[in-house]
Amino acid sequence: MxxxxxxxxxxxxxxxxxxxxxxxxxxxxxxxxxxxxxxxxxxxxxxxxxxxxxxxxxxxxxxxxxxxxxxxxxxxxxxxxxxxxxxxxxxxxxxxxxxxxxxxxxxxxxxxxxxxERGLDLRSAVIVGANPDAQRILDTLRRSHWAGIRVRGWFATHADRGQLTGVPMLGGLDNLGGYVESSHIDQVWLALPMHEQAKISFALTQLEHSTADVKYLPDLFGMRLLNHSVDSFLGLPVINLRSSPLEGEARVVKAAEDKLLASLILLLISPLLATIAVAVKLSSPGPVLFRQLRHGRDGKPIEVWKFRSMRVHQEHEGQVTQATRGDPRVTPLGAFLRRTSLDELPQFFNVLQGTMSIVGPRPHAIAHNEHYKTLVDHYMQRHRVKPGITGWAQVNGLRGETDTLEKMAKRVRYDLFYLQNWSLAFDLRIIAMTVLKGFFGKNAY
Known part of the structure; x- marks a missing residue:
């Protein structure tokens, strides 16, 4: 005030x-x-x-x-x-x-x-259960003195997967209530598997007369969570383990960002688009634009546009051969367009159509998706949002040919990081990085 x-x-x-x-x-x-x-x-x-x-x-x-x-x-x-x-x-x-x-x-x-950091204004805490997630939060709290949370120890249960290191074991689950009350503990972290409802209920019963804050750290080790949160549905508490990051207000913000920026960019680059179109037409026989079906949001097929960078050729049905270094199908002009990403400029029209976003996971050919979805963990989760002209993977150097499984897996990890951390500021950061360094790529053939 x-x-x-x-x-x-x-x-x-x-x-x-x-x-x-x-x-x-x-x-x-x-x-x-x-x-x-x-x-x-x-x-x-x-x-x-x-x-x-x-x-x-x-x-x-x-x-x-x-x-x-x-x-x-x-x-x-x-x-x-x-x-x-x-x-x-x-x-x-x-x-x-x-x-x-x-x-x-x-x-x-x-x-x-x-x-x-000088030992004042501290909160005391104990952890119930032992698993990798509990160890990570324990290590983080011990490093983050500024948070002012001191873990006194942990309590063992029959559902533990190992032991916690760095703090002493204070006993079994039966000892929890008495210790928390006698030691005036401020926070209790329950690190138990979700299926151990009986143990969770028993721990809460022991803490019934305690004023300590109780925080639940479910044992979700090995699960790939996307935008997990706690929600209320029809008056019932639910935990979202996987959900789209772009729902409600975020979806409106993302759509407004795409339409506004795509319109502005197309207005600015229209002379360049016309010049490239003429050059492509003169470079080799065939259409100016290359149209290909890709997977869009929720895995629905969409038609993606690019300037044609290869000579017209026929692929075997259901097969899409990635361009490689020195690929004879690529025209000299096409090689330049691919290296500089200028071949992807028509995709701003896809953005105006609403089938793509400016920022998002790059759309792969449908044949590639069918091939990799069984080889790369959580591969199809990248289709929870619209595909993008540029993305977090691309500005980090993961462009062009994915000739090994590890390259594709790494690209997917970056895509999932984007889904888990989406914000308008993150989008603008990726766009700025694309302008500064994303147009040229040594792996774009």
Whole structure:
């Protein structure tokens, strides 16, 4: 509240040269403070951020701050108050107050880190069960002193897969309740397989009279989870083990990003498209565009367009032969287009059609998908989103021929990483990397 009010006064002084706020501005500030109490307190900003990243916190703060000022703008427009308020002042107020709020959070985090690294403001924790996931979180907590969580030890169960190293074993599951209560433990991490419901229920029963936070770390070792989350369905709690990263608002944002950028890019490169089209037509007999069926979102067939880079030839039915170094089918112009990825420019029309995205896993030929889906783990999961003109795998050098199984497996790992970590900022980062280094590739034949 103090930052909001102080930033408003500072923005007024910078805009008008004095701090004598008029009645209209005082009303706007008062209304904003009321909206802030409703909007910010209703968010997760004032819950514990211990152990969570600073970037996520700042993004959440920025989103809530933007919502606050949008609500203020709508309110002012509804009451026809916008003519009485300086837009420059309002913009300055938003920027100054957001910077102040971010600075406050960074300062508080820095102070908390400093204090926790010196043994203060700590939370004690114990782990129930032993598996690779539990060991990973234990090692992470031991390295991350700034999180202020100290693991006292672990409790063994009959469902364990090995032992935890680095902390002592405190006993069996029967000893859990007494230890947590007598030692005033703050957090209990349950690292048990999902099928051990009886043991999970027994542990919760032991903790019935404890005020410790209980966190469940299911033993999902070996599973490939995609955008897993906890959700409510028809009033029942469910855990999503696999789901598309682009649903709801994210799908709308992705579609708007694709349509806007594709339209702008096509407008800018239209002379280049015309030049390449003429050059392809003159280079060898055949059509300008090469059309091929690929798998799109949810595995549905789509037609992908490229500038033709090979001489017209006939493939055996159901077979698609990848281009190799020195491939005689590739024309000299085609080799240049493939090396520079200029042959893929017509795919911006696919983006406008809605069958592709600018960023996403590259679409493979259907014959390749049928071949690799049984050889590479989780291969078809990459089709949970629309295929892209460029992708995380491509900007990391995984372009062109996949002459070994390991190359394809590595490309799939990068594609799945993209699915698990999608965001608008990640897309823009990949586009920027494509512009800077992604046009040329030594493996693109």
């Amino acid at each position: 103090a930052i909001l009010a102080g930033a408003a006064a500072l923005a007024y002084r910078l805009r008008f040269g004095n701090a004598d706020l008029s009645l209209e501005y005082l009303r706007a500030i008062a209304h904003t403070l009321v909206f802030a109490l409703l909007i910010l307190n209703g968010s997760s900003l004032y819950r514990s951020w211990r152990g969570r990243g600073l970037v996520a916190e700042i993004l959440k703060l920025t989103a809530q701050w933007a919502l606050l000022f949008v609500v203020l703008l709508v309110y002012a427009a509804a009451l026809k108050l916008t003519g009485d308020i300086s837009r420059i002042w309002a913009l300055g107020w938003f920027g100054l107050s957001l910077c102040g709020a971010v600075a406050l959070r960074v300062g508080v985090r820095s102070a908390a880190h400093w204090v926790r």
